[in-house]
Amino acid sequence: MKINEKIRQLREQHQLSQENMADKLGMSVTGYAKIERGEVRSTLQRLEQISEVFEMDICELFAFGENEKIYFNNSVVESTNSNNFLFAVGNENLEKAIQQLQLMLTHKDELLLQKDKIIHGLERELELLRKLQN
Template identity: 45%
Template structure:
């Protein structure tokens, strides 16, 4: 993903219009639109300001969308989006926790099956 595409994606994920973004950066709307279309070579100082506007540093802006997983949630009632950048390393702990939860669920299921068998045996004994 090119830098101008990253900027567009981040802006949309915040629910901001091009006009709002241009205002935040003290640019004309056309000037900002040119950045998003990749028609302007952007100076590092401007990229730093853009990254700051998104609440990240320049390195995070450059790395945004590169071998990462994104979680994008939309709220249709409020026309807003939530975009979360999840690094693949974040999943190792989650994977272990989920494996542990799955193991606990299997053990509960086995216990419930034993209880069902036991209760069926009691019912059969009571019928005799």
């Protein structure tokens, strides 16, 4: 099941409308609807916000509706404080687990890129401020 389908299913289970979700996430209804239709890729931050609305960890959001369980150090993951987790899966679910992990890695890379851009911008501002002081 794709992440957008999981989000829609969870929203319906929690008896929330798309308007309710958009309001809770601080976004437009149109923008939220695009997430559910899979028309846009959500950032990791947005997925964390969505998981908070459903009162679950982001790992649970990724695993929702799947047969595999998430394990960390031989016990079920209860928080997302660690990046060191493995999906315990049967062979038939291995491809799904790999896809989920690739999605998470993609979002991690996006966040690192954003961080680098912010740092670069701050470095430029600092350089300009130093020039103004001299």
